[in-house]
Amino acid sequence: MHTLGRQIRFWINPFSGSQLEGANSFCGKPCGEGFSLYFGLWVELIGSVKKETGFVINVSEIDKAVRNYAMKIFTEGIRKKFTNRQNISLEDVGLLMKDAQEILADKFGSAKVSSLELELSPNRKLGIKENGGNMLYISEKFEFAASHTLWNDKFSDEENEKVFGKCANKCGHGHNYIVEVTIKKSTVDEPLKAGDFERIVEQQFIRLVDHKNLNIDVEHFKKVNPTVENIAEFAFKELAEKFKPFELDCVTVWENDRTFCSYRED
Numbered sequence: 001m002h003t004l005g006r007q008i009r010f011w012i013n014p015f016s017g018s019q020l021e022g023a024n025s026f027c028g029k030p031c032g033e034g035f036s037l038y039f040g041l042w043v044e045l046i047g048s049v050k051k052e053t054g055f056v057i058n059v060s061e062i063d064k065a066v067r068n069y070a071m072k073i074f075t076e077g078i079r080k081k082f083t084n085r086q087n088i089s090l091e092d093v094g095l096l097m098k099d100a101q102e103i104l105a106d107k108f109g110s111a112k113v114s115s116l117e118l119e120l121s122p123n124r125k126l127g128i129k130e131n132g133g134n135m136l137y138i139s140e141k142f143e144f145a146a147s148h149t150l151w152n153d154k155f156s157d158e159e160n161e162k163v164f165g166k167c168a169n170k171c172g173h174g175h176n177y178i179v180e181v182t183i184k185k186s187t188v189d190e191p192l193k194a195g196d197f198e199r200i201v202e203q204q205f206i207r208l209v210d211h212k213n214l215n216i217d218v219e220h221f222k223k224v225n226p227t228v229e230n231i232a233e234f235a236f237k238e239l240a241e242k243f244k245p246f247e248l249d250c251v252t253v254w255e256n257d258r259t260f261c262s263y264r265e266d
Contacts, residue, residue: 047111
C-alpha cells in the first residue's frame with residue numbers, strides 16, 4: 001500500500017460572506033482579500049497504485065474534494081464563531097477537522113483518508129488520524145542550539161573516525177536543532193492552553209540542552225552518545241509525564257534539514 005499526501009492551501013475571511021477564488025493555489029485559494037486567516041490542510045490517503053495511471057488517485061481529485069466539501073466546513077464554522085464573538089479553541093478546530101474527515105471519507109474511491117493535518121502557522125499544527133475518533137494531535141516546533149561529539153571509548157581512535165566520521169572530532173561541533181513535540185488529547189477533554197504547553201517544553205527540556213555541550217553539560221549524555229536518535233528518546237522521556245491529563249505522542253528532532261529522528265513509545 002502507498003500513502004499519498006497533498007496539501008491544500010486556503011484563506012478564510014471571517015468577516016465576509018463571499019471570497020474571491022484567486023488564481024494562485026501555491027499561496028492559497030480562495031485568495032484571502034483583506035484580513036484573512038491562512039490554513040494549509042494536509043490530506044493523507046492510503047491506497048494501491050493503479051497500473052493504468054501510476055496514481056493512487058489524481059491529486060486534482062483531492063483538491064476538488066477538499067475545496068467542494070471540507071473547506072465549507074472550516075469556513076462556516078469559523079465565520080459562525082467570529083459572528084458570535086466567540087473564542088475559537090484548538091479543540092473547536094479539531095471538531096471541524098473531524099467533520100471534514102467524515103465528509104471526505106467516501107470521496108476517493110478505494111483510497112482511504114488516513115489522516116488530516118492542519119497547519120495553523122509554520123511551527124504549529126493539528127492532526128486527526130482515527131476515523132470517527134475523538135483524538136486530536138497538537139504539534140509545535142521549538143529550537144535549541146547545542147554542540148556534541150560522537151565517540152565511543154570502547155573503540156580505537158581509528159574505529160571512532162571510521163564509524164562517526166567528522167562527528168568524532170573531540171573538539172565537538174554544533175547544530176541548530178529543531179524539536180517538534182506532539183501530544184494527543186480528546187476533543188472533549190478540557191482545552192489545552194498553548195502557553196502551558198510551551199512552558200512545559202521550555203522548562204523540562206529546552207533549558208537542559210540549549211547552548212550546552214551535550215557530552216559535558218547534560219548528565220544523561222555523559223554515558224550515552226548524543227546522536228539525533230538518542231536526543232529524541234531523551235526528550236521524549238523527559239517530557240513523557242509532564243502533560244497530564246494529556247498524553248505525549250511523539251518527539252521529533254532535526255539536527256539539520258536533511259536528518260531527523262522521531263521517537264514514541266509504542
